[in-house]
Amino acid sequence: HTIPLSSLLTSTTSLQFLIPRADQAVMEIQIPLSFMFLFLLVVPSCICSSPLEDPELVVEEVQKSINASRRNLAFLSCVTGNPIDDCWRCDQNWEKNRKRLADCAIGFGKHAIGGRDGKIYVVSDPGDDPVKPKPGTLRYGVIQEEPLWIIFKRDMVIKLKQELMMNSFKTIDGRGASVHIAGGPCITIQYVSNVIIHGINIHDCKQGGNAYVRDSPTHYGWRTLSDGDGVSIFGGSHVWVDHCSLSNCRDGLIDAIHGSTAITISNNYMTHHNKVMLLGHSDTFTRDKNMQVTIAFNHFGEGLVQRMPRCRHGYFHVVNNDYTQWRMYAIGGSAAPTINSQGNRFLAPNDNTFKEVTKRENTPESKWKSWNWRSTGDMMLNGAFFRASGGGASSSYARASSLAAKPSSVVSSITASAGSLLCRKDPEFVVQEVQKSINGSLRRKLGYLSCGTGNPIDDCWRCDPKWERNRKRLASCGIGFGKHAIGGKYGKVYVVSDPSDEPVKPKPGTLRHAVIQHDPLWIIFKHDMVIKLRMDLLVNSYKTIDGRGANVHLAGGPCIKVHNKTNIIIHGLHIHHCKRGGGSLRSDGDGITIFAGTHVWVDHCTLSNCFDGLIDVVHGSTAITISNNYMTHHNKVMLLGHSDSYKDDKNMQVTIAFNRFGEGLGGRMPRCRFGYFHVVNNDYTHWQQYAIGGSSSPTIFSQGNRFIASNDEDHKEVTKHFGSSEREWRKWNWRSEGDLMLNGAYFTASGGRGAARYDKASSMGARPPMLVPSITAGAGALSCKNTNLCH
Template sequence: MEILIPLSFMLLFLLLVPSCICSSPLQDPELVVEDVQKSINASRRNLAFLSCGTGNPIDDCWRCDPNWEKNRKNLAECSIGFGKHAIGGRDGKIYVVTDPGDHPVNPKPGTLRYGVIQEEPLWIIFKRDMVIQLKQELMMNSFKTIDGRGASVHIAGGPCITIQYVSNIIIHGINIHDCRQGGNAYVRDSPTHYGWRTLSDGDGISIFGGSHVWVDHCSLSNCRDGLIDAIHGSTAITISNNYLTHHNKVMLLGHSDTFTRDKNMQVTIAFNHFGEGLVQRMPRCRYGYFHVVNNDYTQWEMYAIGGSAAPTINSQGNRFFAPNDHTFKEVTKRENAAQSKWKNWNWRSTGDLMLNGAFFTASGAGSSSSYARASSLAAKPSSVELRTVQILTLLMFLPNIMAFSFTFTFHLLLLVPSVVYVSTSHVQDPELVVQEVEKYVTTIHTFMSFYCRSINGSRRNLGYLSCGTGNPIDDCWRCDPNWERNRKRLASCGIGFGKNAIGGRDGKVYVVSDPSDNPMNPKPGTLRHGVIQEEPLWIIFKRDMVIKLHMDLLVNSYKTIDGRGATIHIAGGPCIKVHNKRNIIIHGIHIHDCKRGGSGYVTDFPNHRSWSARSDGDGITISGASHVWVDHCSLSNCFDGLIDVVHGSTAITISNNYMTHHNKVMLLGHSDSYKDDKNMQVTIAFNHFGEGLGGRMPRCRFGYFHVVNNDYTHWQHYAIGGSSSPTIFSQGNRFLAPNDEDHKEVTKHFKSSEREWKKWNWRSEGDLMLNGAFFTPSGAGATARYDRASSMAARPPLLVPSLTAGAGALRCKNGHLCGH
């Protein structure tokens, strides 16, 4: 034994020689390579000093800690690949499941369902071993971790887990098997809401429109449909260290061959064991980018990796052991396409180990950017997996080695150091976002220069075009007399943090011909019928109309509401709500006199109704949403806020709006205790804050807010306020203070002493102060925090009246330039 221990570690060390396979990320290859080297080197160093080191950077990140139970949340820092930034319930309390029972509508405290539906972040653990037989799908809310460590937890014998239009989920250490269909029943998905669920598929884990999801160290088998399915625009996902057995269609990544929004899907599949009794789909991919790295394929009956609709698949460092049947030796399978088509799909095998006659049919480009985008981490040589099984099996029995359950024991055998990938995130660092969107911009300074060039271009247009305003949004589309035929050009005109909101750009045009409203059974031709559809739609109006809604208008993802060409009022009832959706554009609508919606059923999908609790009465509520752009709307006189952005919403631009006659104008951030809003990023640009306004233009919490080139001609109390240490960058605005000497100050700091708020980063740069207006700055000077809040370059404040002259809903007539 004395000889075995050093020999074993020497062999491990020799196996961990540097791999020359490295990845190139979607955003910045140099940054990802740096993370790659850190991750690999850290795992290697651990092998030299830690008896539990495996070389698997996920496991080596936390499993060597004998106090893992006290330090459970360290797991959230250990992910790799496209789902690296899934933080789950890291920032919340510990919730302990004590009761294996289940009630789909009225879950009891102590049950798993009660925990996962809460609005707050939670790290969910289990008091003891238990088998949970769910009666309906477990509808998860955002920012949750289900952590099975320390108990043997089975979710089995009923419907299983659904992650639908939520983000930041970690599922770890759970046995999920024998999952059945659920549905045709009411199911609660938040403390204040339950809705009718149609028949589900019977997946082990269904990810539907979800993002930042990490499934790690789970054992899955024998479900009705898929073990893990990710569809309907889901992205930023890592599936790692799982043991999958006894199933036919193992893993579907991509909804259908016609659902093109899955082209942005990015999934890392790493360190999994595809074991006995598996047939196919390990995975089966559509459209997106898939990095399949250092997995062990010991069984398949038909094929291992398949796909259709031109996905990019980068297979690296896997071990493929083919079945004995000579008909099914091929690792790959192309579906629904002739060879003349699939030969152009980018499928590549690098460093894979082919055993028992296995072979991979490659296609497409060689070393292309598509592969680079699909490479979420660096692979270890595939032979390491096989050669270390015997060594690590011996080491498992040595003294002072931690004992693990079977779920973890197998994965100790996978010796595969890897690399972290910085994935596309709703929470954007402007420097990185600009690198992606504007390829030639490489730093925040050139980012600012880019916008300067954009605005300077608009200035030059003033010399030649009678419609030129110098406002880069308007000059992008308003000078086109054929704007009606080219409506969708608007989707390319956004600026700031919400720049990438595409709305219904990729869908059909839907014409609203009927101003009536039925919340439960909306008629074709009504606005509600359009906004609830699953498909992308660009919604326009046949004629002038006043729409009085009976309940909140629940807008589905990928919708544009475009009021140009008609005078459209949404008024006199509940108004617009964007809840847990993304890619919304609202343009050219009069929104006023909004009331609270009552409690009742509302149709929010074509085949789904949900119970809606009493609403706040905002003009536009943006809750848990991302990539939203509100432009050229006129808003006034609502029950609560004109525009409220809460519950982790981010990537938002509010521009060219005209706001009047209201008290609490704009709330950005749910509460002082809701820390998930620290990732909120909002651009407020070219708006006119007019007569009869009280305060909150805006009132901010936690996040990053760029307030640029707005015209503040009236306020009664203050213009810009906040609490909970937001970063506020005010640039190039015009502030005309009221005559009341007590309210000349632009800013107001809430709920903190001066000793606290003087550390908050609030800065005024190039603002024009009139009639005694003054801004109280605080915090650092020119810091990175300010740069992150700079979503575009400011115009000189003297130009603000002309920049905002067209604020509000425009009068647009076909064949003519759009004017006010």
């Protein structure tokens, strides 16, 4: 077929779950990547009983659904093998047919219909009033008595003031927008039924309570202190949580307790949390013996510790999930739950103390050895092992024993799209799915085979088990034009303990108080936090903002500005949903603005959804490196050069290296003016218009990048020349050397080929493009918590 697979991945180990043996037939479960890719290019990917059922029947249905989905590979061209997604994501008119999703559930929660039989309610206002919610807010929608299918008018961050008390027959459908519920109490499903939650980013949830909260149009009551879960299901039934991204909540990410049942938790992406999922109220609450929960197609990712899930009393089907991280254990329980683990992939941590997948809580072996815990067809990697117990062929497994999950090597494709999806009106094709699967395998490979990645920045410091004591070593690891940026290397360490912000009189302990100081400072964070700035964060010279060791988000307000300053390092932050700041002279709303700045290095940040650019470098700035960042969901990504008339940018030099340009990007990766730009070893998996553009005769040297074009024949070209006739731009020095072009991508070169023309645009040696997947596998903010290494 058309894709040189040796160029996509770098070792047979990272390919083992994607590539079949040479003698394997196309229609085997383990599907050849080239065969899958050929079919997936045709159609867009996302252009979605009685209270106590026979558990074995539900397990059987899940398996039948999976098998049917795989059989359809013979004639359906957008399917992934994931039966939920294959039910709705092939529909190019998904936005008009949103309610089709309600017919796609599997497992114990398959009868959750949500608001299928109700009207569409559009959330247009991210505000929140717990007692008197305004029409247009999310709270107003979820408390109504009638069924509602709730969607969102635009991207938004919703910071709830108290728990969001759901009423029955509601669907919260985040498709078509990037919706974050974060920074306050989150979702509670208490004694209600038929609820679907789909496509929401839920993170940094706090405790609520000791306050009045409305739960219907006619009733509000006093709520005691809540736990701070992402989603709390308390006495709920027929609930389905699908395609959500969850992290960093005070208690659990998803807890189902106090007699809840008929629940499916599927296709979610969970990261950076301790106690992930509790299923069962307490060891003494025997009503949970009727609890039935399906855990399917989820990705348990970076920074997770335990409870994936932790079960009590009931029946739990854990099927085809991808466990790439745990620090204590993956699946645990007490009070004799029945756990049926099928076709999962378990990658154990390197710590030999925690290789076991399972954990029995507070019970001697003489008792737990009779509990029915079974593993069938699970893949165990890096020494992982599952300690089974119970009768094996007991009645609990009689009807499930002949329906073992298919080989777990299919898990990588089934879970490739776990988490909230990009579902825009003009959606992208399944290159996204292939790429997620590829990068997922590489991330897992890096997690247990070696800490050396071939990425010269990361290999300089990430292998140090004492990185936390040696934080300032990072300042010696820069590359490219910004390699001499030392940040706060020669200053004290300043600990940010307070996420609040006061633009004029900042308090000690806040980020703003740190960055405005005249002395060099190495700024770190005491704990995870979301910082909503009230005005632009004006960073003074000789500062490092180092997010390692915490999960730090700058979101929902103006963001970072480097104005006429020097020697600044920004590392390991999540920067998203940045707004305009200022009064009459308003800022642009960039994630990071570098205005007349020099010796600046932006590394390992995750950026998305800002008002203007993600990173803009303008007005005479130079000596800049932008590396190891992960950028998604944005139109005008990166502007390098102030305007076509601002000729002082002729001295600008910027290195763009080891970044991953991901889902939902429009153009400007980067868009250059006048200066010298070295674009090296980046991974371009998405663009909707173009990747690299420019005007005013910039010199662009593209080396060793990987470009995967979209399926739109009008946008195969990597490059775009602005504001000049072809006769003029043909003189500009734009050169591609050693780039890998996939799916019809092509680079329109111009200017002379002489090496001397590119001397000022050459900042480092390029790696071969086939190494790009592994070099960029760790792009974005890393997880550097409670471990010796950062992942």
